[in-house]
Amino acid sequence: MLRDILSGNSSIDPGQLAGAAGLPNDPASVAALMSQLQNALRGGGTGEINWDIALKQGQEHAAAGQVPTTPEQRAELEQAFHIAALWLDDVISVAELTVPPRLMTRKEWVTATLPIWSQLAEPVATSISNSLTTVLTEQAPEELKGMLANASQVMRSLGGTLFAMQLGQVVGQLASEVVSGGDIGIPLLDDQQAALLPQNVAEFGEGLDIPADQVQIYLAVRELAHARLFRHSRWLRLHLISSITDFARGIRIDTDRLENLAESFDPSNPQELRQAMVDGTLIPPKSESQTAALGRLETMLALIEGWVDVVTAEATVRLPKSDAIAEMVRRRRAAGGPAESAFATLVGLELRPRRLREAAAMWQAVTDAVGNEARDALWAHPDIVPTAEDLDDPAALIARLTTTASGAEPVLDEFDQALQDLLRDDGTERPHEE
Structure with missing residues (x-):
């Protein structure tokens, strides 16, 4: 050829x-x-x-x-x-x-x-x-x-x-x-x-x-x-x-x-x-x-x-x-x-997302729970945008958002709790226990 x-x-x-x-x-x-x-x-x-x-x-x-x-x-x-x-x-x-x-x-x-x-x-x-x-x-x-x-x-x-x-x-x-x-x-x-x-x-x-x-x-x-x-x-x-x-x-x-x-x-x-x-x-x-x-x-x-x-x-x-x-x-x-x-x-890339229905349901649930402003605030930074896990379990995301909206102390996950346990209130590390 x-x-x-x-x-x-x-x-x-x-x-x-x-x-x-x-x-x-x-x-x-x-x-x-x-x-x-x-x-x-x-x-x-x-x-x-x-x-x-x-x-x-x-x-x-x-x-x-x-x-x-x-x-x-x-x-x-x-x-x-x-x-x-x-x-x-x-x-x-x-x-x-x-x-x-x-x-x-x-x-x-x-x-x-x-x-x-x-x-x-x-x-x-x-x-x-x-x-x-x-x-x-x-x-x-x-x-x-x-x-x-x-x-x-x-x-x-x-x-x-x-x-x-x-x-x-x-x-x-x-x-x-x-x-x-x-x-x-x-x-x-x-x-x-x-x-x-x-x-x-x-x-x-x-x-x-x-x-x-x-x-x-x-x-x-x-x-x-x-x-x-x-x-x-x-x-x-x-x-x-x-x-x-x-x-x-x-x-x-x-x-x-x-x-x-x-x-x-x-x-x-x-x-x-x-x-x-x-x-x-x-x-x-x-x-x-x-x-x-x-x-x-x-x-x-x-x-x-x-x-x-x-x-x-x-x-x-x-x-x-x-x-x-x-x-x-x-x-x-x-x-x-x-x-x-x-x-x-x-x-090699499909343009249409497969989890669209779950995402729409999650956003609607977030809107109903905390309102439009709190919903849109989730787009402020990539670290706070909902994840695939949030699509699987919107209830956990909504619980965190409603807790924050009410002014209550957030429920810490295992990592954050362990980090808090390692630090004093003044920010210094706790001494290692013998």
């Missing part, structure tokens, strides 16, 4: 190659794929991933199905944001945003969010490129080894180029599925920025038999709640993104499986390669440390989404159809979309 690509006399159907890579089999995409691969091979590259390729792919894909926002839609959604802000002020003790909400086209959403997508995906792209370097330099025919003398940078450019094009396609597809900046659950937009995608909001409400203004207000409340939480908890954005990238850095590619694919690959039938990319068999099972990191990440994502669900339900109690819209949001979130599945395969 490399020989044919370099010679320009390929017997491989470029459309089949694009299909195996999960890219559209249209003339423009195929031409872009072949051009980028040839540039990566001939130029050798720097070994760095050119994320501009992903941006271009994503923008083109998003723009293909995009329709302009009408003045009526803009006015309705701006009014929805205004109402949402007023209603949220009644139920949360989280400061307002200092940046006005935006109404974004699908293409604008891709442009605004791709820096975060590329940051999350880069560790996996690097692993793929390193694996290609190892396998292809070991398996290359003798006549190609001289050509691939600088294989390390060449293969990194080749693998990175292909991965960037795939990521662009996934993000471009996601742009047709999301309704807001925080819809995915992770902070994709700049700090304090809230946004709705008018075209997708309209499509979300189609066929629901619910007035459009109620759908708009409900989704605006969810989006503002999500954005205001990240403004309130300054540590949360960095914590979440760092957790995701730390998890992704642990992903490795199964080079034995990759070698087997290389040996058996039939250019006229690329389905085996495509299937391996789609079903994730090139990524070995998670390590113990990865599994633990994933558990912590899923807990935090569930806490964020659960809090948003609870405050949105309280803020939209005035909407006659709020329960029906909430149910639609839950179903949509549970089902996910094709682009989310593609991202999970590409990066």
Whole structure:
């Protein structure tokens, strides 16, 4: 394949190659794929991933199905944001945003969010490129080894180029599925920025038999709640993104499986390669440390989404159809979309937390027990945010919070009690008993 690509006399159907890579089999995409691969091979590259390729792919894909926002839609959604802000002020003790909400086209959403997508995906792209370097330099025919003398940078450019094009396609597809900046659950937009995608909001409400203004207000409340939480908890954005990238850095590619694919690959039938990319068999099972990191990440994502669900339900109690819209949001979130599945395969990370129902129940119980202000205060610092154990046993968390709220002495756990026993009231250590 490399020989044919370099010679320009390929017997491989470029459309089949694009299909195996999960890219559209249209003339423009195929031409872009072949051009980028040839540039990566001939130029050798720097070994760095050119994320501009992903941006271009994503923008083109998003723009293909995009329709302009009408003045009526803009006015309705701006009014929805205004109402949402007023209603949220009644139920949360989280400061307002200092940046006005935006109404974004699908293409604008891709442009605004791709820096975060590329940051999350880069560790996996690097692993793929390193694996290609190892396998292809070991398996290359003798006549190609001289050509691939600088294989390390060449293969990194080749693998990175292909991965960037795939990521662009996934993000471009996601742009047709999301309704807001925080819809995915992770902070994709700049700090304090809230946004709705008018075209997708309209499509979300189609066929629901619910007035459009109620759908708009409900989704605006969810989006503002999500954005205001990240403004309130300054540590949360960095914590979440760092957790995701730390998890992704642990992903490795199964080079034995990759070698087997290389040996058996039939250019006229690329389905085996495509299937391996789609079903994730090139990524070995998670390590113990990865599994633990994933558990912590899923807990935090569930806490964020659960809090948003609870405050949105309280803020939209005035909407006659709020329960029906909430149910639609839950179903949509549970089902996910094709682009989310593609991202999970590409990066090895599910975007939807599994413990969302437990997290929402816990936040509701905390709200009922100690009120909104004490509930929101739990986001002040990572050390006091509820844990997975609190999701398992909300009663223990509520007992601690109600004790603190009443002004009583807190019940110490074993560690704190032992520490207190070691110290005098003046802060000096007790002498050791003989």
